[in-house]
Amino acid sequence: MALSPNAASTLSRVGVYGVTVATDLDLIPSLPPRSDTPDLHVVAASEPIEFADQDLFYSSPTRDPDSVPAIRLYRVEDRFVARFVDAATFSIGSERIEYLLHDDTYAYALELWLLGTVLAFWLEWRGVPALHASAVALGDGAVGFLASKQGGKTTLAMSLLQQGHPLLTDDLLPLGVEGDAIRGQPGYPQMRMWPAHVRHFVDNSDSLRRAHPYTDKRRVPIGTDGLGTFCDDVRPLQALYLPERTDKTSIQIQPVAPTEALKAALRHSFLPRLVEAASWQARRLNVLSQLVEQIPVWQLTYPEGIEHLPRVADAILDAEA
Template sequence: MRTYRYRLFGLCVESDHRLQAPMTLAPPEATPELHFRCALGTQPPAPPDLLYASPEHNRLGESVVQLYAMPHGVLMRFPRVADFRLSPGEIDCRLADPDLAFMIDICLLGHVMAYYLELSGVAALHAGAVAWGGQAVLFAADRTGGKSTLVASAVAAGLALLADDIAALELRGGAVWCRPGFPQMKLTPEQAQRFAGGAEGFGLVHPSFAKLNVPAERVGSLATAPLPLARIYLVERRAEAADASVSIEPVAPGEALIQLVRHSFLAELLDGHAAHPGFGETGSLHAQRFHRLAALARAVAVRRLCYPSGYQHLPAVHAAVRADLAAPGAP
């Protein structure tokens, strides 16, 4: 059976399934750290130990994401779509409907990998990140906060993409490092037109949504190695008005911790169960995650970045970030 090797969130992943998203290939000599396997099969009855059920439901009234405890890991179920069994070093997928094969990428590169990272002691934030002067700079925002536009504009301006939607952060000896994700960006047709030179030829992220899967190379370059994290910016884009100013303000550590918790990629899911442990760790995943985020808030400067809506203001935003990174005392 043919296998594929990818670099994904700092891991060498060996897979018997070819992912459709653009991926960074791992060198042949790399040792696999995670094995991903996928097969067709019906979903068996749910295990008894339900950890979490999302408040969003499908047309049959089923929670669209369900999480169950298993003897040696967890089962993440997307009803009538796929099951993903997660255990240390392994993710096994059972696809329920071959017509939904496009959902493998969506599930694996989103919820499944974010949860695997958290179980492995790596924080997965809902944020974009770019390489800026040999360091990582992270932009976190709510869904309409302008994160995608800001990250795409920075990459188009010459910075390298580290992460588009999930920023994987780990602590190393008191410093925080950002792992590279995969070379794809989710852009609206308008964003693709502006930053990728056109919106034609890109597939939809999901048939029900307008965003497009755009290879990062169509926008700019990609960073392929972990980088030390210099800043976390909490992005707030205000409605375009007469005030065209850009402001960057420090965030106190206590507030920074609250915001990091809120911007976790799986914040609701991770808060939905407190007792289940991570891989090879003692205590609850909830407690482990809180201490991990508290350490991140202490180790990295968090800033609130406010700017007006409108593409014409983005160069001023870039300049403000550049000045903040160059300020005395900056890492």
């Protein structure tokens, strides 16, 4: 199981995505401990989570083999209910999320749903949109790599980790607005990588566990008992990069015009369909417009092949110096 209720039913206080969470779950990533007042409780539901079909406002086009939607979202009074296939249900409130597992064969997926869709949706509800990006702390700020699956964002972040720069987040980058500043909120100290990439960066790659039973991706711990270091602080974003691999040997870093940068940010934003269904896209657009007006966005073109990554990392560091 990737995630299970804490046997003692005690609540651990941990940090993730820039908030303090009190939870009864044992997560595989070792989340940083917290002692401050929780922003959110994540606990097992003590009774069935009720919802009505007429409250349905989103149904995923992705279906399981039995044609059940991968996710359905309902509005129920002052909260939302997310139903993942017919395996688990999350009741999402402003200060409390309750989960209920219906099918034990999906226990491994609870963690993936919570740290992905559920918390991203909760953050968006609070006005904190997220990008599909990895980010690394540089000095007092951070740079992000904005890409879809297999776009190179994780390996680029790892190449900077190898040079001593802490990981801020992998895959999901929440954007906190503080006055006129856009800040990247930290994720958790773990990366997920394909075996060929893991073998390049990790000596004991065969000992790493799978991200879940149905993928070859591996969990790479960051920090204590893992690779590099993790940055658990909110950091102002100083640049975003749009990576593109080519068959050329040269590395190019070129500015992206604000209009094109905004299109890219929208294209690589997290949960775009869910945000549209919830009618939050205008708020997201405002934050992303502010982002590309304040922060340089660069097109990063670099050669295909993991052996070129140290040189790419050097080029990024030179650009940010």
